[in-house]
Every structure is written in structure tokens, then in C-alpha cells.
Amino acid sequence: MGNFKTRARKTAAAVLSLVTVCASVPFSGSLPAGALVTDAAGDYDNFAKALQYSLHFYDANMCGPEVEDHSRFKWRANCHTYDAAVPLKPMESFTKPDGEIGTNLSAEFIRENYDILNTGTEDGTIDVSGGYHDAGDHVKFGLPEAYSGCTVSWGYLEFRDAYIECEQQEHVETIIRHFCDYFMRCTFRDDTGKVKCFCYQVGDGDIDHAYWQLPQNDKMNRPAWFATPENPTTCNVANTAACLLINYLNFKDTDPEYAEKCLDYGKALYNFAKENDKVKAVNDQGPDQYYTSEKWEDDYCFAACWLYLITGDNSYMDDMLPYYDFYAPPGYCYCWNDMWNGVGILMGRISEVYKSGKTYTEKENPLGQCDLAIAYMQAAGKNPYEAIDFWGQCAKAYHGYMSGSPGTITPQGYWWLNTWGSCRYNTATQMMMLIYDKYNKGKDTYEKEGERLKDYGFTEWAKGQMEYILGNNDITYLEKSGHGPRCFLTGFDENSAAYPHHRAASGLTKCEDTEQQLYVLFGALCGGPDAKDCHNDETKDWIYNEVTIDYNAACPGAAAGLYLAYKDTLGDKQKITPDFPPVDDGGRGSQGGGEGSGGTGKDTYVEACGVDIKQDDGSGVTQISMRAKSTAPKPPQDLKIRYFIDISEISSFSNVKAKILYDQVRTETSDEYMAELSEPTKWEKDPKIAYVDVSFGDYNFVNCGKKLQFEIGFYYGDKWDPTNDPSYQDLKIFESNTAFFALDPPEVRNNHICVYDGDKLIGGIEPDGTTPVIEDEPDEPKQTAKKTETTKKADTTKTSTTTTTTTTVSSKENVTNTVTLRGDANCDNQVDVTDAVLIARVAVEDKNVKITDQGMLNGDCNKDGTMDGDDIQPLLLHIARIEPLK
Numbered sequence: 001m002g003n004f005k006t007r008a009r010k011t012a013a014a015v016l017s018l019v020t021v022c023a024s025v026p027f028s029g030s031l032p033a034g035a036l037v038t039d040a041a042g043d044y045d046n047f048a049k050a051l052q053y054s055l056h057f058y059d060a061n062m063c064g065p066e067v068e069d070h071s072r073f074k075w076r077a078n079c080h081t082y083d084a085a086v087p088l089k090p091m092e093s094f095t096k097p098d099g100e101i102g103t104n105l106s107a108e109f110i111r112e113n114y115d116i117l118n119t120g121t122e123d124g125t126i127d128v129s130g131g132y133h134d135a136g137d138h139v140k141f142g143l144p145e146a147y148s149g150c151t152v153s154w155g156y157l158e159f160r161d162a163y164i165e166c167e168q169q170e171h172v173e174t175i176i177r178h179f180c181d182y183f184m185r186c187t188f189r190d191d192t193g194k195v196k197c198f199c200y201q202v203g204d205g206d207i208d209h210a211y212w213q214l215p216q217n218d219k220m221n222r223p224a225w226f227a228t229p230e231n232p233t234t235c236n237v238a239n240t241a242a243c244l245l246i247n248y249l250n251f252k253d254t255d256p257e258y259a260e261k262c263l264d265y266g267k268a269l270y271n272f273a274k275e276n277d278k279v280k281a282v283n284d285q286g287p288d289q290y291y292t293s294e295k296w297e298d299d300y301c302f303a304a305c306w307l308y309l310i311t312g313d314n315s316y317m318d319d320m321l322p323y324y325d326f327y328a329p330p331g332y333c334y335c336w337n338d339m340w341n342g343v344g345i346l347m348g349r350i351s352e353v354y355k356s357g358k359t360y361t362e363k364e365n366p367l368g369q370c371d372l373a374i375a376y377m378q379a380a381g382k383n384p385y386e387a388i389d390f391w392g393q394c395a396k397a398y399h400g401y402m403s404g405s406p407g408t409i410t411p412q413g414y415w416w417l418n419t420w421g422s423c424r425y426n427t428a429t430q431m432m433m434l435i436y437d438k439y440n441k442g443k444d445t446y447e448k449e450g451e452r453l454k455d456y457g458f459t460e461w462a463k464g465q466m467e468y469i470l471g472n473n474d475i476t477y478l479e480k481s482g483h484g485p486r487c488f489l490t491g492f493d494e495n496s497a498a499y500p501h502h503r504a505a506s507g508l509t510k511c512e513d514t515e516q517q518l519y520v521l522f523g524a525l526c527g528g529p530d531a532k533d534c535h536n537d538e539t540k541d542w543i544y545n546e547v548t549i550d551y552n553a554a555c556p557g558a559a560a561g562l563y564l565a566y567k568d569t570l571g572d573k574q575k576i577t578p579d580f581p582p583v584d585d586g587g588r589g590s591q592g593g594g595e596g597s598g599g600t601g602k603d604t605y606v607e608a609c610g611v612d613i614k615q616d617d618g619s620g621v622t623q624i625s626m627r628a629k630s631t632a633p634k635p636p637q638d639l640k641i642r643y644f645i646d647i648s649e650i651s652s653f654s655n656v657k658a659k660i661l662y663d664q665v666r667t668e669t670s671d672e673y674m675a676e677l678s679e680p681t682k683w684e685k686d687p688k689i690a691y692v693d694v695s696f697g698d699y700n701f702v703n704c705g706k707k708l709q710f711e712i713g714f715y716y717g718d719k720w721d722p723t724n725d726p727s728y729q730d731l732k733i734f735e736s737n738t739a740f741f742a743l744d745p746p747e748v749r750n751n752h753i754c755v756y757d758g759d760k761l762i763g764g765i766e767p768d769g770t771t772p773v774i775e776d777e778p779d780e781p782k783q784t785a786k787k788t789e790t791t792k793k794a795d796t797t798k799t800s801t802t803t804t805t806t807t808t809v810s811s812k813e814n815v816t817n818t819v820t821l822r823g824d825a826n827c828d829n830q831v832d833v834t835d836a837v838l839i840a841r842v843a844v845e846d847k848n849v850k851i852t853d854q855g856m857l858n859g860d861c862n863k864d865g866t867m868d869g870d871d872i873q874p875l876l877l878h879i880a881r882i883e884p885l886k
Contacts, residue, residue, distance in 0.1 A: 039492065039493040039494060039577075040493060040494060041471055041485060041487070041493045041494050041495040042471070042493075043470070043471075043492070043493050043573075044466075044467045044468075044470035044471045044472040044487070045463075045467055045470075045472075045566070045570055045573055046470075046570075046573050046574060046575065047466065047559045047560075047562040047563040047566065047570075047574060048162075048165075048166045048559075048563050048567075048574040048575055048576050049492070049574075049575065049576055049577060050466065050470060050489060050492070050555070050559035050562075051162060051163070051166050051168060051556050051559035051560050051563060051576075052166060052167075052168055052523075052576045052577060052580065053489055053491065053492055053522055053523035053577075053580075054489060054523045054525060054552055054555040054556045054559060055168060055171050055172055055175060055523060055556050056072060056073070056522045056523035056580075056581060057521070057522075057523045057524045057525070057547065057549070057552045058132060058152070058175045058178075058549065058552070059071040059072045059073045059076065059175075060073055060076060060502070060504060060505060060521055060522075060523075060524065061132045061133045061134075061135075061504075061549055062076065062132060062133075062178060063079060063080050063083070063129075063130060063131050063132055063133050063138070063140065063215070064078065064079070064080060064081065064083065064084075064129040064130035064131065064182070065078050065081045065084060065129055065130075066078070066130065066178070067079060070174055070178055072171070072581060073519070073522075073581060074633065075504075075518075075519045075589060075633045076504065076633065077214075077216045077633040077634045078216065079138075079214075079215035079216040079218065080129070080138065080202075080215065080218060080222065081129065082222070083127075083128050083129040083130075083202055083222060083224075084119070084125075084127045084128075084129035085119070085121065085125040085126075085127070086101065086102070086103065086125060086126045086127075086128060086202075086222070086223070086224045087101050087102050087103075087123070087124070087125060088102075088103065088105075088110055088114070088117055088118055088123075088124035088125055088126050089102045089103070089107075089110070089124070090102055090103065090104070090105060090106055090107050090110070091103060091104055091223050100221060100223070101221045101222070101223060102223055102224075103126065103223065103224045103225070103226060104223070104224075104225050104226060104231070104285055104286070105117075105197070105226055105228065106230075109197070109228060109230075110124075113188070113190075113196050113197070116188050116189070116190060116196055117188055117197075126199075126224060127185060128185065128186050128199045128202050128224050129182075129185070130178065130181060130182035130185055131145060131178070131179070131182035131183075131186075131202070132145060132148070132178070132179070132182075132549050133215060133504075133549070134548055134549060135501075135502070135546060135547060135548035135549070136500070136501045136502035136503050136504075136506075136511075136542070136546065136547060136548075137205070137208050137209055137503070138203060138208055138215050138218060138503070139201070139202070139203035139204065139205050139208045139290075140182075140201060140202040140203060141201055141205075141286075141287060141290060141291050142200030142201045142225075142233070142236040142240075142281065142286070142287070142291070143235060143236060143239065143281065143287070143291050143293060143336050143337065144291060144336045144548065144549060144550040145179075145200075145240075145549065146183075146200075146236060146239035146240040146242070146243055146299075146336075147239060147335070147336035147339075147550055147553065148179070148336075148549040148550050148552075148553040149176065149179035149180070149183065149240075149243035150239060150242050150243045150246060150302075150342075150553075151428070151431070151550075151553035151554050151557065152172070152175060152176055152179070152553055152556060152557070153176045153179070153243060153246040153247050153250060154246055154342075154431075154435075154557065155431060155554065155556050155557020155558070155560055155561075156172050156173075156176065156250055156556075156557070156560075157246055157249055157250050158434075158435050158438060158557065158560075158561070159434075159557060159560035159561045159563075159564055160250075161564060162559075162560035162561070162563045162564050163560060165563075165567075166560075166563065166576050167576060168556075168576075172556070173250075173251075176247055176250065177258075179243060179247075180243065180244055180247050180262055183240050183243060183244060183265070184244070184261070184262075184265045186198060186199035186200070187265055187268065187269060189268060193264070193268055194268065194271075194272075195268045195269055195271070195272040196228075197226045197227060197228045198226060198227045198236070198237055198240070198269065198272065199224050199225065199226050199227075200225060200226070200227055200233055200236035200237070200240070200281070200286070201224070201225040201236075201286040201287065202222055202223075202224050202225070203220075203222040203223070204221070204222070204223055204286075204288075205287075205288055205289075205290045206288065207220050207221060208220060208222075211503075212503055212506075212508065212509065212510050212511055213503060213509070213700070213703060213704060214503065214504055214507065214635070214703060215503065215504050216633070216634060216635060217635050217700040217702070217703065217704070219698075219699075219700070225285055225286035227272075229276045229277075231282065231285055232272075232273070232276040232277050232278065232279055233279070233280070233281045233282070233285070234273045234276075234277075234278045234279055234280065234296035234299065234300055235280050235281055235293050235295070235296040235298075235299040235300075236281055236293075236299075237269050237272055237273045238269070238270065238273045238296065238299040238300045238302065238303040239299040239302065239303070239339070240269055241265075241266045241267075241269035241270040241273065241303045242266070242299070242302050242303040242306050243266075244262040244263070244265050244266035244269070245262070245263065245266040245267075245270075245303065245306040245307060245310060246306060247259070247262045248260070248262045248263040248266065248310060249309075249310065263310065266303075266306075266307075267307070269303075270303050270304070270307060273300055273303070274319060278296055278297075278300065278323075279296060280293040280294065280295055280296045281293040291336070291337070292337075293337065294337055294338075297323040297324075297325065298325070298328070298338060298339040298340045298343060299339055300320060300323060301320040301323055301324050301339075301343045302339045302342055302343050302346070304316045304317070304319050304320035305320070305343060305346035305347065305350060306346070308350055308354075309346065309349065309350065312353075314354070314356065314357070317350070317354065317372070317375065318379075321375060321376050321379035321380070322379050322380070324343070324347070324376060324379075324380070325340060326376060326380075326388065326390075326393060327393070328340035328343075328344070329341050329343075329344040329393050329394055329396070329397040330393070330396050330397040330400050331397075331406070332406065333397075333401065333406075333417060333425050333428055333429050333432075334428045334429065334431075334432050334554070335424065335425060335428055335550070336550045341394070341397060341428075341429075341432050342432070344390065344393055344394045344397070345394055345432060345435055345436060345439075347372070347390040348390040348391040348394060348436075348439065348440075349439060350372055350390075351370050351372040351373065351390045351391070352370075354370070354371050354372040354375070355371050356371040356372075356374070356375050358371070360374055363384070364378075364384060365384060366384055366385055367384070367385065367387060369387070369388060372390070373388035373389075373390075376388060389445065389447070391436070391439075391440060391445045392445040392446065392447050394432070394436055394445075395436070395444055395445045395446040395447075395458075396446055396447055398429070398432070398433055398436070398446075398458055398461075399446050399448075399451065401415055401429050402415065402461055407425075408531050410529065410531055410532065410533045411532065411533055412468065412473055412474065412533050413464065413468070414426070414465065414468045414473070414529065414533065415429065415465060416529070416530070416531045419527070419528075419529075419530040419531070419543060419544065420527060420543050420546070421527050421528065421546065421548070421551050422527065422528035422529060422530070423469055423488050423525050423526065423527065423528030423551065423555075424525065424527075424528075424548075424550060424551040424552075424553070424554070426465055426469065426528070427465075427466070427469065427525065427554045427555045427558045428553070428554040428558075429462075429465075430462035430465055430466060430554070430558040430561075430562075431554040431557040431558040431561065433458035433459065433461065433462050434458070434459055434462055434557075434558060434561030434562065434565070435561070436458060437456055437458050437459045437565075438561070441455075442455035442456035442457075442458075442459065443455060444457055444458070456565070459561075459562075459565050462558065462561070462562060463562055463565070463566065466558060466559065466562055469487070469488050469489065469525075469528070470487050470488075470489060470492060471485045471486060471487035471492070471493060471495050471496075472485070473485055473486065473529075473533065474533070475529060475533055475534065475535050476532070476533060476534040476535070477534075477535065477536075477537070478534050478535060478536035478544070479499075479536050479537050479538045479541075486529075486535055486537070488525060488526045488527075488528050488529075488535075489523060489524070489525055489526075489555070490520065490521045490522060490523065490524040490525075490526060490547070491520045491521065491522035491523065491524075491585070492523075497526045497535070497537045497545060498517070498520070498537060499517060499537050499538050499539040499545060500517075500521050500524050500526055500539070500545050500546075500547045501539055501540070501541065501542045501545045501546045501547060502521055502524065502539075502547050504519075505517055505518065505519045505520070505521035505524075505587075506518060506539055507519065507587075507588065507589065507631065507703060508539065508703075509703060509704060509705025510705065511539050511540040511542075512539075512540045513539065514538070514539075515588070516587065516588045517539065517587055517588060518587055518588045518589045518631055519585060519587040519588075519589050520585040520586055520587045521547065522580075522581050522585070523552070524547040524551075524552065525547065525551045525552045525555050526544070526545050526546070526547055526551075527543060527544050527545055527546045527547070527551070528544070529544075530544070588631065589603075589631035602631065602632045602633075603630065603631040603632065603763070603818070603820075604628070604629070604630040604631075604632055604636070604702065604755045604762045604763035604772075605628070605629055605630070605749055605750075605751065605755065605763045605764065606626050606627070606628055606629075606641055606749070606750055606753040606754075606755060606763070606764065607626065607627050607628075607629060607745070607747035607748055607749050607750065608624055608625065608626035608627075608731060608732070608747050608748070608750045608753055609624075609625055609626075609731065609732040609733070609734060609739065609740070609746045609747045609748065610622050610623060610624045610625070610728070610731045610732070610733050610734070611623045611733065611734050611735070611736060611737045611739070611740075612722060612733060613711070613713075614720070615715060615716070617716065618718075618719040618720065619713070619714050619715050619716050619717065619718060619719065619720050620713055620714075620715070620720040621711040621712060621713030621714065621715065621720065622711065622712055622713055622720075622722045622725075622728065623661060623709065623710070623711040623737050623740075624643065624709065624710055624711070624712070624731070625662075625707055625708075625709045625737070625740040625746070625747060626641065626707070626708055626709070626747060626750075626753065627701075627704075627705060627706060627707050627708070627745075627747055628641060628701050628702045628703070628755060629702065629703055630702045630703055630763070632762075635700040635702050635703075636702065636755075636756075636757035636758075636762060637698075637757060637758070638695075638697075638756075638757055638758040639695070639696045639700075639701055639702060639755070639756075639757065640693045640694065640695050640696075640755070640756040640757075640758075641693070641694045641708075641753060641754070641755055641756075642691045642692070642693050642694075642727075642753070642754045642755075642756060642764075643691060643692050643694075643710075643712065643727045643753055644683070644689055644690070644691045644725065644726040644727045644752070644753075644754070644766075644767050645680075645689070645690050645691070645712060645722070645725040645726070645727065645728075646688060646689060646724040646725050646726065647682075647688060647689070647690045648688040648724070649719060649721055649724070650718055650719070650720075651718055651719075652717070652718060653680070653682070653690065655714040655717050655718045656680040656690065656712065656713065656714060657680070657712070657713070657714055658677055658678075658679070658680055658692045658710060658711065658712040659677065659710060659711060660675060660677050660694075660708070660709070660710045661709040661710055661711055661737075662707065662708070662709040662740075663675050663708055663709075664706040664707045664708070665696075665699060665701065665704070665706045665708075668706070673696075673697070673699040675694050675695065675696050675701075675708050676694070676695045676696075676697070677692060677693070677694055677695075677710055678692050678693040678694075678695070679692070680692050680712070681693075683767070685766075685767075685768055686767065686768065689726065689767050692710075692712055693756075694708060694710065707740070707747075709737075709740055726752050726766075726767040727750070727752045727753045727754075728752075729750075729752045730748075730749075730750045730751065730752060730829070731750055731752075732746065732747070732748045732750075734746065748829060749829050750764075751764050751765050751820060752764060752765055752767075754766055771818065772818070818857070819857050819858055819860075820854065820857075820858060821858055822858060822860075822861060822885045823835055823858060823859070823861050823875050823885055824855075824858045824859075825838045825839050825851060825855045825856075825858055825859035825867070826838050826851070826855060827852060827854055827855050827858065831875075831885075835858075835859065835875060836872055836875050836876055838851060838855070838859070839859050839861075839867060839869075839871055839872055839875065840869070840872055842859075842867065843868055843869040843872070859871055861874045861875045861885055862874050
């Protein structure tokens with residue numbers, strides 16, 4: 001520290017010279033999209049990193065009571081645990097928007113199969129918990145769920161070495177087990193192993209889409225939809241069977257017991273599809289307009305192909321060949337509603353090993369084709385002189401995509417099929433091409449010999465497409481003026497899209513909110529660009545910026561295939577990010593939580609504003625409008641908000657009254673949920689202080705964006721002076737309560753209004769300086785957090801004069817004092833040049849400067865444990881929007 005004073009004085013001078021520049025830069029408290037992640041751009045050919053990141057989206061979308069055990073994101077919490085106890089009754093009076101909890105099973109079916117369905121509860125419930133949320137919404141839709149499980153698992157099967165070399169084997173196996181466990185849990189079988197019914201969807205799209213909140217806050221009705229012999233939904237059942245069958249192959253050598261279980265369930269589901277009428281999913285039986293099924297044949301054939309590859313039993317080919325569409329692959333690409341490209345690849349593989357056991361005459365096989373070709377032509381009634389090349393039909397499809405048919409090629413060479421999720425179609429085609437090249441050793445078998453590509457031409461094309469998706473592009477920005485590179489894999493680098501349409505990551509009360517998202521949704525593949533290389537990076541845009549489990553499904557597999565294809569030529573460029581995902585991800589949650597928050601923030605607080613109503617005789621009331629917010633991963637179970645007043649000047653405490661003026665939740669739920677306001681109560685710690693509690697019971701008021709307005713005081717008989725009330729500090733005061741209902745919310749953060757979960761302080765500063773204890777999180781989510789005391793006292797004196805040049809923030813102080821807003825040295829809930837000036841004055845030992853202990857904590861901008869002159873430069877770079885505070 002020998003040269004500290006000189007360095008600090010120079011920095012202070014630099015602050016004064018930069019004040020004019022920084023003051024001209026608007027600062028809204030949220031950073032530009034690209035600043036949420038600090039990884040440098042230009043990493044668009046690092047396919048190891050793309051594999052690593054793209055798997056993590058599934059951590060964000062896990063559902064059920066095991067999320068905290070399985071997800072690698074500490075900000076994800078268990079959710080929809082009530083899916084484990086869906087009432088076992090028909091949805092006979094199902095009406096929207098509220099709907100009725102239950103199933104689409106008939107009363108007769110339930111009665112006949114009660115012992116199979118009931119989870120053992122007295123009232124009769126069914127367990128369909130687990131699985132994955134479909135997208136930013138929280139429904140578990142059947143077809144995209146099954147497709148995603150199939151595709152993630154297939155990518156691992158084909159390019160397993162990449163997952164091992166990139167240290168992603170354990171991660172991907174956790175993800176695919178979570179799929180398989182859910183599918184098996186949703187399969188209900190009798191004592192002989194026969195499937196009686198299968199739950200293919202949990203939740204209702206119309207009901208679910210009416211909410212924008214964290215999944216652990218959901219309380220909406222989530223009905224369960226089942227395939228039965230009367231409603232076979234062949235597409236859902238067969239595709240689910242395929243996922244389990246693929247995972248037999250994934251686990252047969254490393255976990256044979258689990259593999260056999262997957263095979264057993266996969267066969268049982270396939271037999272259900274085979275033995276019952278074959279029909280596509282019916283829209284009014286769950287999917288509605290969200291995932292309209294157009295056919296079942298592709299899914300059925302897909303499952304049959306996997307069974308043949310596993311067993312070598314020709315009967316599975318006999319089952320599927322009458323339904324097989326040889327000409328389908330050059331049509332639509334591989335996706336949740338069209339599996340024909342996948343079937344085409346499997347048929348190519350099978351054609352090399354299939355033997356019918358028959359001897360064909362020259363008349364039956366005049367062209368000398370393989371047994372599978374003859375078996376197909378006989379089943380379909382085709383002319384034996386037609387050449388059937390299963391691999392060639394796949395290659396024909398790829399040539400079409402490469403020339404923009406279907407779809408188009410954008411001006412920058414990106415294959416675009418549909419603006420709604422263009423990246424999903426592109427990465428799915430990449431994965432199909434890479435699997436094709438794997439089995440054909442790069443040979444193009446396209447029917448037009450003169451137009452065939454050089455060896456591994458499909459792989460080379462896939463590489464260019466993936467590089468475009470990872471940021472090797474020049475995108476027109478629709479959310480703002482300008483253009484430049486954009487990576488469509490969220491969190492990948494500084495050019496990544498940063499505002500995906502995703503409730504859990506946004507932590508916002510509505511998707512139209514432009515505030516910085518609560519968490520960085522690492523690895524989510526955003527919808528993508530349109531046909532003109534344009535993109536809109538806004539949370540509210542569910543077309544350009546939607547993220548779903550089926551969007552991401554092929555991305556890990558494609559990245560894995562590219563990693564193996566180019567690991568030798570790209571060398572050191574192919575590397576994963578160590579210690580990933582980061583503890584502090586750069587989102588609003590980590591910024592608000594301070595040191596040691598585990599990337600979750602754990603910062604619960606109240607935003608409020610007020611109005612003083614004064615009478616001529618000195619009486620009056622203070623009216624308060626407030627809403628609660630949190631960056632913690634779990635909502636409080638027993639939420640209370642406490643407003644403190646000083647009663648030392650009041651002659652008769654009994655005069656103090658409080659009442660609710662407006663309860664938005666009560667209004668919107670027709671009295672189903674409502675807040676309760678306590679009587680004014682003297683605080684046990686100090687008789688000069690009193691409080692009122694607003695309790696919300698089991699309604700998750702935190703982050704719902706709803707307002708609660710109340711008043712406290714009296715209109716006669718005493719003098720009302722709110723200025724000494726602890727919770728009045730930092731309360732934004734308006735002249736009229738009409739401001740309470742402004743379209744732009746007028747409430748601002750107030751740390752002197754406290755939040756409790758039961759009796760535990762979880763937000764705010766009590767009048768004696770007590771602040772919440774932040775419990776240390778274990779490194780692994782599945783471990784139990786250490787038990788700690790509820791609260792500790794902290795010195796929060798507002799006017800203590802600092803006379804030393806530095807203040808060390810000890811580990812002990814970090815437990816009892818948390819950073820409320822990094823850089824906010826003057827504690828005015830904003831980060832601007834005035835904070836830089838204050839830090840500079842402290843650094844040069846200005847004896848006239850005053851700074852609170854909280855300000856010293858906030859002012860530690862470089863997070864080295866001290867507030868000194870070294871904190872000024874990172875703060876100025878943050879204010880100038882050059883580099884965010886970490």
C-alpha cells in the first residue's frame with residue numbers, strides 16, 4: 001500500500017475529468033444486452049463450448065420435485081410438485097380460463113384401473129411429476145417433449161466421444177435420465193406389463209399462458225391428459241417409446257439394469273401403439289392450437305426402426321413398412337412434427353444389415369437391390385423396376401435444404417425455413433447431415449452424379465451454418481438501430497442475444513418489461529433470424545426470441561459432431577469453459593445479491609412510494625403503495641411485509657389505525673386470495689417503535705408485480721409526524737395518490753420496509769440495524785444447506801465519518817452485511833458519477849466526507865474486499881457502459 005495515496009489522488013483527478021463525459025451517458029440501471037456476458041466474441045468455431053452451453057438449457061427447464069437435485073443452475077428450484085398428486089377424477093366440467101384439476105380419463109376407466117393409477121393416497125391421486133417445461137411457459141406438451149428426449153439422446157448416442165472428451169457425459173446423462181424417468185413414471189401398466197394408459201401432457205396452454213412468473217410460484221390448475229385405447233394418440237406414444245429405446249443403447253454398457261428398464265418400457269409403449277387404433281393426437285385433448293399433430297406414421301416408423309436395430313427382429317420391419325413414406329425426407333426437415341428425416345437415416349442403416357430370409361426371383365428384383373428395398377416395394381405395391389436408395393433419398397433432401405428448398409437462403413448464406421424458430425430447423429438439419437456423413441464416410445449419394453459434393457461436403461456446410469448461429473454474421477437489430485454480429489446461443493459471448501422469452505430466467509412480472517433479466521439463460525438457442533438476416537432481441541418477442549426444449553434438442557448433437565470432425569484442425573480453439581455455469585452470471589440476480597450469493601442473489605425487498613395526507617389539526621395518515629420483489633430462487637412460504645413507525649411523539653398509541661386501500665390480488669382473484677393487515681403492534685425490541693404486518697398467506701406475492709396499498713395514522717385526536725418513522729426513510733413521496741396507478745410504476749426500492757418468511761427476516765433493515773443472514777449454499781445443489789441463525793445485528797449508522805483510506809470487508813462482515821447495489825456508494829439506489837466522486841473523496845482522505853458502512857460495502861467495485869482508489873476505474877467503465885461491474 002506504499003503508493004496508495006499517490007495512485008488514489010491521480011485516480012480522483014481522473015474522476016473529475018471524466019464527470020462531464022459520464023454524465024452525458026444515460027444510465028437506467030440495466031446494461032446493454034451484450035454486456036450481460038463478458039466472454040469475448042469470435043468464438044464461433046468453438047464447438048466444444050457450444051456443446052457444453054447448449055446442454056444447460058435443459059437445466060433451466062427441468063420440472064418437478066427433483067429439480068434441485070438435477071439442475072446445475074442454483075437459481076432453479078423445485079416446482080409443480082403438485083403434478084405428483086393430480087386428482088384422479090374426470091375433467092367433466094372443464095372450463096377456461098380457470099379450468100378444473102383432473103384428467104381426461106372417463107369415470108369408468110378410472111374405476112376399472114383405479115389400483116394401477118392411484119398413487120396410494122386416500123382421496124385418489126396420480127403422479128405425473130417431473131419432465132421438462134416446454135418453453136418459457138410451463139406446460140409439458142407431449143410431442144415436443146418426446147421429440148426433445150429422442151433428439152438429445154440420439155446426439156449422445158452418435159457422438160458419444162465428443163461428450164466424453166468435452167467432459168459433458170455426466171451432464172447429458174442426467175438430462176436424458178430426467179426425460180426417461182418422467183416418461184416411465186407417466187406409463188401405467190397392469191401386472192402383465194401391458195400399458196393401460198400413458199400421460200402425454202400435463203397442463204393447459206391457455207391457462208398457463210395467462211401467467212408470467214417463476215415456475216416455483218405457479219399455482220394454476222394443471223390437468224393431465226392420457227392416451228388410452230379410446231384416445232390412442234399414436235404419435236405421442238410411439239415417439240416416447242423411441243426415446244426410451246435410444247437410451248437402452250446409451251446405457252446398455254454402463255448401466256445395464258437401467259438400460260433394460262428403458263427397453264422394457266419402450267417395447268410396452270410400442271406394443272400399445274401397435275395394438276390400438278392408430279390415430280394422431282386430437283387437438284381438444286390437450287394440445288389445442290399449440291402443437292397440432294399432422295400424422296402418426298412417422299413416429300410409429302421411427303420407433304419400429306429403433307426396435308429393429310436393437311433386436312434384429314424382422315417383425316418390426318413388417319409392422320412399419322406398410323406405413324413408411326420413402327419419398328418424405330426431401331420435404332419438411334426433422335422436427336417435432338416430422339420425423340421422416342430421422343426415419344430415412346435409420347432406414348439407410350437398416351438397409352445395410354436387413355435380410356428378409358427370402359430368395360427373390362429376377363422378376364421380383366430385376367435391379368438387384370437390397371432386401372429392404374424389395375420388402376418395402378412389396379409392402380407398398382411399388383414397381384420392382386424403381387430404384388430405391390434409402391441413403392440417396394436423405395442426400396437428396398440435404399441438397400434441397402442447401403439450395404433453399406424448402407425455405408430460402410438468406411443474403412448471408414443461412415438456411416432459413418421459418419422465422420418462428422429458424423435456428424431449431426437449421427441445427428436439426430446439421431445433426432442429420434453429420435450422422436449421415438458418419439455412416440457414409442462423407443460420401444454424397446445424391447441421385448444426380450454431376451451435382452454431388454466433395455467428401456464430407458455436408459459436414460462442411462453444417463460447420464458454416466453453426467458458425468453463423470454462433471455469431472459469424474452481420475445481423476440487423478430490430479430492437480434498436482444498427483447491425484452487427486449476434487450469437488443466438490444465449491450467454492455464449494458478449495454478442496449473444498440476452499433477452500430470451502423465458503419466465504424463469506427473466507424474473508420479471510410481465511414479458512413486456514424491458515428490465516435486465518434476473519438470470520443469464522446459458523445455452524438457450526433463441527428462435528433466430530428471419531429470411532433477411534434480421535433479429536429482435538426482446539423478451540416480449542415470442543417469435544424471434546422464443547426458447548424451447550425442441551429448439552435446443554439438436555444443437556448439442558450437432559455441436560458434438562462438429563467437434564469430432566474438426567478437433568484436429570481447430571486444435572486449442574475447441575475448449576470448454578471451466579467452472580461453468582458461473583456463480584455470478586451477470587444477470588440482475590447476481591448483481592443484487594452481493595458476495596457469496598451463489599448466483600441467485602437471495603435479495604428480497606419491497607418497492608414502495610407514499611403520500612402524506614395532513615389535517616389542519618396536525619393529524620393525518622401516510623398512504624403507501626408497495627410491491628415485493630426477490631432474486632431468490634424460492635418464494636417465501638409465509639410472506640409478511642412489515643412497515644415500522646416511530647410512536648414516541650404520539651400521546652395515545654390506540655389512536656393509530658391502519659387499513660387496506662387497494663389489494664390488486666384480491667380484485668383480480670375475486671376474493672380467492674387477499675392480504676391481511678395486522679393491527680398496529682408495539683415492537684418487542686423497542687417500545688418506541690410499532691409496526692403493521694401485511695400477510696399474504698399461500699399466495700406468492702413476491703415478483704407477481706401486484707400492488708398492495710394501505711394507510712396508517714389517524715384523522716383526529718393526535719399529532720401525526722411520519723418523518724421519524726423508520727420505514728419512511730427513502731420512501732418516495734408524491735402529492736397525490738393518483739400517482740399510485742401510473743402506467744410507469746412509481747414505486748422504488750425501500751430497504752427500511754422489511755420482509756419476513758414467517759418469523760425469519762429475509763429482506764430489509766430493521767430499525768435496530770438487523771439485516772438478513774444469507775445462508776451459504778453448498779457447491780452441489782443436491783446437498784443440504786447449512787443451518788444458520790436467523791438474524792445478526794449490523795452497524796448501519798447513517799452518518800459515521802470515515803477517516804481511514806480503506807475499509808476492509810471481512811468475511812464475517814460479508815455474512816451480516818450484503819451489497820445492496822454494487823457501485824452505489826451514496827446509497828441512493830442509483831449508480832452514477834456521484835458515487836465515483838464519493839469514492840474518490842474517501843480515497844484521498846477528505847475529512848469532510850461522510851459515508852455509511854453500507855456505502856463502503858457497495859463501493860467495493862472490484863470485489864477485492866476493500867473500497868479504495870482501485871474501485872473508481874471499474875465504476876466509471878460501468879457508468880460509461882463500456883464494461884459492467886462483475
